[in-house]
Amino acid sequence: MIAKTKANKSFRGTTKYVVEKAQASIIGGNMIGTETDQLVAQFMISKNLNPKVKEPCYHLMLSLPHSETLSNEQFASLGERHFATVVVLSQLTGEKAKLTNPDQRISEDELNSKVDKFLDDEIHQYSFFIARHNDSDHDHIHIVASRINEITTHAIKTWKQYPQSEWSARLLEKKFGLEQIPCSWESKTRAFTRSQRDRLEKDGLPGAEIMRLSIDEAAQDRPTMPVLIERLALRGIAAEVSYKNNGQVRGIRFSINVGEVDSMGNPKLLTITGGGLNRHKYSFPKLQSELGISYIPERDDKALRATVGNAQKLLTAFPTEKQQKDKEETAELKRTEQLVQNDLPLELTNSNLIEGEKSSQPINQPYSPPQTSPISPEPSSQLLNTPDGQSSQPSRTSSESNPLSRLSDTELLRYVRAVEQWQKNRPPEPRVELGESYQNRIEKLNRQKANLENRWRSEALELKQLGKPRSLLNPFGVKAEIIEEKQNSLLKTRANLNNIKLQLDQTQKDLTHWQQKARVYLAWSENPHTKKMNELASLLNSPPIIKRLQDIELGSTIHSAASYILESKGTPTPEGRELIGNVYRISQTGETLTIYHKERPKPIYQATIREGILSLDQFDMSETDKQIIEGVAQYLQPTQESELHKSHQIKRGGLGLG
Structure with a gap:
């Protein structure tokens, strides 16, 4: 601090x-x-x-x-x-x-x-x-x-x-x-x-340090020089390669927007040569020798020459990561608002929202959640080589009183996002007792003000009646001490009156501010869109929907674990990636990931990423299946354990990862 x-x-x-x-x-x-x-x-x-x-x-x-x-x-x-x-x-x-x-x-x-x-x-x-x-x-x-x-x-x-x-x-x-x-x-x-x-x-972190950190991040996988420059542009940094008259590279310089504009409206730049950033690391030759950046003149010069003198345009043509994120969030907000306003199913747009009457529109059938079974006490001892527990899998019964139960996972999660975004924009609810306290205080201060004004007028009249103080020219006047005491009392009353007026003025402003907040909240709460979203939030909080969302979250956890296993130990296939073990087989084709069990004719798990949202198409895994898949993914996380020892252990597992 x-x-x-x-x-x-x-x-x-x-x-x-x-x-x-x-x-x-x-x-x-x-x-x-x-x-x-x-x-x-x-x-x-x-x-x-x-x-x-x-x-x-x-x-x-x-x-x-x-x-x-x-x-x-x-x-x-x-x-x-x-x-x-x-x-x-x-x-x-x-x-x-x-x-x-x-x-x-x-x-x-x-x-x-x-x-x-x-x-x-x-x-x-x-x-x-x-x-x-x-x-x-x-x-x-x-x-x-x-x-x-x-x-x-x-x-x-x-x-x-x-x-x-x-x-x-x-x-x-x-x-x-x-x-x-x-x-x-x-x-x-x-x-x-x-x-x-x-x-x-x-100013925060200095611009030169931002450029150094960005270059290090963009150069981690040793890209080509044009690719490095493109990556830096996405981070708000422009890199320009300059050439000599004979066509050889003179050097490289980096520029960053300092957050101001010149008289022409162009961004002001902080520009530093690569050697100025660090001559042992960021000069054009050192980018190649120290960071491993690939540069072949015949391949790269045409693209690099196009950057000369173009820093201003680069900084405005490529959005920064924050700008890109803000743009995506804005687009998502507009999409969810449009979804809630115009694309609600029939059940969610009228009185059927509460009654749950069936719509004539086709609704995707939801997946069936697994029924929980006892979890084996020692998952690590049976790492992927234990025959799976038998899972009884009743189909989900659709609640006729809740229209959300008939939505697909993708549609349901869209509504969850819409409600979350709506709740973020919820204005604060003003406390009624606070408004009442302001009104009571104003009444009390007005009474005090009236009393002090009466006292001040009375004291002023008394002071006036005292006349001039006693002196040689006014031997019958009142003593000067008495007049001074009355003057001090009058000043004190005036000071107290001014203090009360200040308090009254501030309390009235507080009440006005509270009333403004109350009007905003009242207008928001009575808005038809708010009422619709309140009803939607109530439906989302029903036990069946909460249970379903928990199942979707569990399915997402399984997807992450299986994807990590595939990435770590799987082999490429023409369609994607695959891993075949003694008990389980995991495959990924495009955006669809599937898990098979050797004793089941159908997949025990299948999920597809649609429009950025994971949708479960099949989820028939026992608790043992879930525990084994998650356990292997956790086991494959990097540790200090010998890779050879780990390989021998995994070889004995159900996936046969050795």
């Missing part, structure tokens, strides 16, 4: 940056309101208590690593404790304040005890708020506070703020179960400078 701390002069500039940034939200603190003007007005009250402090604004930041995540409540609690810890550390004196010396500094137990006491007794004496910035670069919080204690008017000391902030972050990592890293003074390697940390947080 990265920690930053800085004191500055401007409450407005800091607050404006933190609050008004896109995707910013206030998640903690003790201040009223969320607008810049509201917060700055409260900060100025504390600033005026000690005008001598030149930098009254305290700005702290905590940034999570990409692998960690916290809820708003957890992050707010972490931020509040960080602020408290830094303040407590700033109050230490003597040996205990030497944080870089582990033998002298304050113990963790004593520090935590002081922080707990500060949170209970003193933190309310400082104005502060905590805002979260959850953007695409990194997840972090900003703590903006006044250094002025509103009771003592003393300011938080900042002359050791950097080690204090860093030590606080290390303790918070331990307390909140986050990834722990050493302090800069404890690390054996040189820590990042603040400017380096800022650049890394802003």
Whole structure:
């Protein structure tokens, strides 16, 4: 976790940056309101208590690593404790304040005890708020506070703020179960400078390092030079080979999009030569000698010359893997929406959805699930050489009350995907009690506001009636102390009234926001499409459908295991791949995988991948069959066991893999 701390002069500039940034939200603190003007007005009250402090604004930041995540409540609690810890550390004196010396500094137990006491007794004496910035670069919080204690008017000391902030972050990592890293003074390697940390947080992994990693990945199977360049283009990296006048290769350079565009709308590129990336590995000759890239001039030069000066077009012509994935997800979403809107079977488009009346449309017959049988206690001892258990296989009975039971596996899984996508877009349901609490609070604040307004008018009238204070020219006037006391009371009433108005304004905004969310949820819940999807989700949650989906998942597990066995030990055939053992035979033809048993006339398992979805055509495996197939696949996973010893063991198995 990265920690930053800085004191500055401007409450407005800091607050404006933190609050008004896109995707910013206030998640903690003790201040009223969320607008810049509201917060700055409260900060100025504390600033005026000690005008001598030149930098009254305290700005702290905590940034999570990409692998960690916290809820708003957890992050707010972490931020509040960080602020408290830094303040407590700033109050230490003597040996205990030497944080870089582990033998002298304050113990963790004593520090935590002081922080707990500060949170209970003193933190309310400082104005502060905590805002979260959850953007695409990194997840972090900003703590903006006044250094002025509103009771003592003393300011938080900042002359050791950097080690204090860093030590606080290390303790918070331990307390909140986050990834722990050493302090800069404890690390054996040189820590990042603040400017380096800022650049890394802003830009992420450097472009040169991205190019190196991408080249290594694309070159793993030693492709030809044109193929390498095509693979890099798919990763958003353009490679160009330049030539001398005599036709010989001069070198290669790599370019990557830095995420900005020039005045013509073209992407700006970071371009580095292969030797600049690493002259011992990525120059044109070293790509061949070190990474094994194949280059034959007669075969490759024509394709390579076409890349010269074409980096801009390459970066836009080939989508990156993320862009391709986003495109596929968008297409899948549109397809499922179209499926749900227009292509529902008759049973799912009208009242028959509940009644389950039969449709005149033909429906594919579903496969029959296996009936479970006792599992042998020692699967490894009978690795593929045990005669299979006899499985009784009753055919699945279609539930007349659930139209989904008559769909094929492929159709059923499409509806599952459609429901999953619909649930992702479900708006949050507003809590009714929260809306009621806002209304009750508004009523209470309005009553308080009315009482304070009446009191202020009454006090103002009393002050006016007192007239001018007693003086030589006004010997019968009221004492100046009485008038001053009445003025102070009037100012206090005005301050309380302004405070109530701020609370009322914020609560009204909260209620408006809640009402907007409620309208969105109500419109969504009353939408005919939502009602249709609710009914579909209810049908999918019926016990027969859940059981069937579990069977499909099991069938997918068997498919993965059998495919791995074929890939590891099978032999190629004109139609695909095959493996013949003593008991079982596994074959794959195109997208269809079949498992046979020597004592069964028909396949015990057959599945086909249709439109990216596994569809089970036959599933008549006993528990012993399943256990053996999965056991062999697991057994074939790479281990440190001698391959020769493993081969002798497998030879005695039912598949005869030796």
